[in-house]
């Protein structure tokens with residue numbers, strides 16, 4: 001499913017795969033307190049291995065299915081946002 005969407009967030013268009021490689025280079029290349037601080041300020045969790053998450057358009061708890069049609073690729077931020085705006089907790 002994420003592959004179908006090319007790891008691109010369907011809400012904000014963030015390329016999660018490109019971000020993953022950029023972070024990886026930062027981590028193993030020139031990791032410094034400065035870049036770490038910058039990334040953290042930007043709200044990018046450095047300990048993450050992937051930045052996309054699978055979101056169920058219809059939650060499993062509401063009868064949604066684990067299918068490609070019901071799934072959508074979101075970045076971690078939009079995923080959080082989607083759940084935050086739902087009235088019922090996930």
Ligand SMILES: [Zn+2]
Pocket residue numbers: 009010011012013014074075076077078079
């Ligand atoms: Zn997003």
